[in-house]
Amino acid sequence: MYTVKIGLSAAEHDQLVVASPLVNLLQSASWAKIKEGWQHERIGFYDKEQLRASVSILIKPLPLGFTMLYIPRGIALDYADKAFVKFVISELKKYGKSKHALFIKFDPAILASEAKEVVDTLQSLGVKWSGLTADMHDTIQPRFNAVIHREAFSEPALSKKTRQFLRKARNSYPVVEVGGTELVPEFSQLMKKTESRKNVSLRNATYYTKLLDVYQEAAFINLIKMDFGQLLTETKDNYAKIVDNIANAKNEKRLKALTSDLEIVDKNIKELTDIIQERGNIVPVAGTLTLTYGGAAETLYAGTDTAFQKYYPSYLAWYEAINHAFEQGAETLNMGGLENSLAASDGLLKFKKHFNPTIEAYVGEFNIPVNSFLYKLSDLAYKLRKKMR
Numbered sequence: 001m002y003t004v005k006i007g008l009s010a011a012e013h014d015q016l017v018v019a020s021p022l023v024n025l026l027q028s029a030s031w032a033k034i035k036e037g038w039q040h041e042r043i044g045f046y047d048k049e050q051l052r053a054s055v056s057i058l059i060k061p062l063p064l065g066f067t068m069l070y071i072p073r074g075i076a077l078d079y080a081d082k083a084f085v086k087f088v089i090s091e092l093k094k095y096g097k098s099k100h101a102l103f104i105k106f107d108p109a110i111l112a113s114e115a116k117e118v119v120d121t122l123q124s125l126g127v128k129w130s131g132l133t134a135d136m137h138d139t140i141q142p143r144f145n146a147v148i149h150r151e152a153f154s155e156p157a158l159s160k161k162t163r164q165f166l167r168k169a170r171n172s173y174p175v176v177e178v179g180g181t182e183l184v185p186e187f188s189q190l191m192k193k194t195e196s197r198k199n200v201s202l203r204n205a206t207y208y209t210k211l212l213d214v215y216q217e218a219a220f221i222n223l224i225k226m227d228f229g230q231l232l233t234e235t236k237d238n239y240a241k242i243v244d245n246i247a248n249a250k251n252e253k254r255l256k257a258l259t260s261d262l263e264i265v266d267k268n269i270k271e272l273t274d275i276i277q278e279r280g281n282i283v284p285v286a287g288t289l290t291l292t293y294g295g296a297a298e299t300l301y302a303g304t305d306t307a308f309q310k311y312y313p314s315y316l317a318w319y320e321a322i323n324h325a326f327e328q329g330a331e332t333l334n335m336g337g338l339e340n341s342l343a344a345s346d347g348l349l350k351f352k353k354h355f356n357p358t359i360e361a362y363v364g365e366f367n368i369p370v371n372s373f374l375y376k377l378s379d380l381a382y383k384l385r386k387k388m389r
Contacts, residue, residue, distance in 0.1 A: 002046065024073035026073040027074045030215060038070075045084075045088050058070045067100055069101045089125045101371070106366050107364065111360060111363070113361070122366055127367065130366070144339070144360070145338065146336065150330065152356065158354065166315055173230040174225065177225065178221070178320075180212045180219065188208055193305050208221075219289070219292070220324065224317045225284050228279075235265060235272060245258050246259065284305070285308045286316070288318060288321040297330035297333040298334040299322075302317065302318065335355065342359065
């Protein structure tokens with residue numbers, strides 16, 4: 001006998017979701033606390049006394065008393081049990097009616113290549129499928145994600161070029177800091193530089209603090225700083241060595257090469273001196289913010305100061321974030337979404353490929369029509385609104 005419970009506790013919900021193969025951060029009970037402007041509810045679905053599915057639903061108020069319901073990266077469910085799936089969809093529709101919902105949207109993290117039977121089952125129940133959308137912005141969550149699996153990740157397995165970038169960063173006197181809210185001021189400044197460079201609006205210090213406060217030990221900022229004081233000392237030492245070598249040069253070709261080296265080092269000394277005078281000896285240059293839920297980590301934000309990109313700090317920041325997440329017990333780390341085209345010219349894809357992720361393409365979005373009369377009109381309005389953003 002199937003039963004439903006509205007108002008499931010956060011502990012019960014999380015216990016079920018983290019045990020599911022479809023575990024995802026956005027279905028954690030805590031994620032609803034992050035979403036401003038949305039109400040929320042948790043609903044459990046039982047087979048006799050066994051909890052077999054649970055959803056954390058976000059509720060968006062709409063004009064005229066209507067709502068839109070969204071189950072981000074849900075439903076965590078055994079889709080092979082068609083009778084139980086039918087029960088869950090039916091109960092969700094009833095709940096949607098109680099909230100005057102036009103439709104209920106959900107987007108489980110099911111691989112598109114393994115989703116045919118799931119799509120067929122849901123469509124047979126009247127659920128509408130978005131299809132394999134072509135544009136990243138056609139769906140709320142990206143369909144394509146770069147996911148690193150713990151068992152496949154190691155520094156020796158990275159490409160020669162990536163290891164060279166990491167070596168360059170490590171040879172530039174980095175200071176690696178892992179922490180929480182105390183790192184937000186410096187991290188948010190890096191994110192502002194990223195926003196300015198990409199001409200986008202992301203989040204602010206208040207939001208990053210909220211993420212860290214809500215997720216506590218399951219969240220961390222990884223910050224890379226460069227000790228330009230030490231780097232300047234080393235560069236001055238190199239300058240002195242080149243001067244000595246010039247004095248002992250035996251031929252014109254050697255003298256010319258050393259003179260060229262000296263000019264480069266002299267330029268670097270001036271550059272480093274200016275940096276220290278303006279910013280101090282130790283400067284934040286790259287950072288990431290990562291959350292972990294049920295062994296699945298996601299790096300939600302990454303910022304870098306491109307004024308220092310010749311030191312490759314972003315590569316070290318990502319490597320340290322990935323490594324720390326795995327040391328904390330994560331089995332996977334999602335580097336974030338990708339453009340659906342996976343074009344070779346995509347700079348973001350090029351960068352993420354340095355860390356050997358698996359490119360996972362998900363099935364996309366489903367809608368459960370609740371108000372059948374207004375559903376088509378509301379879905380059209382929703383799609384038009386997304387295109388206008």
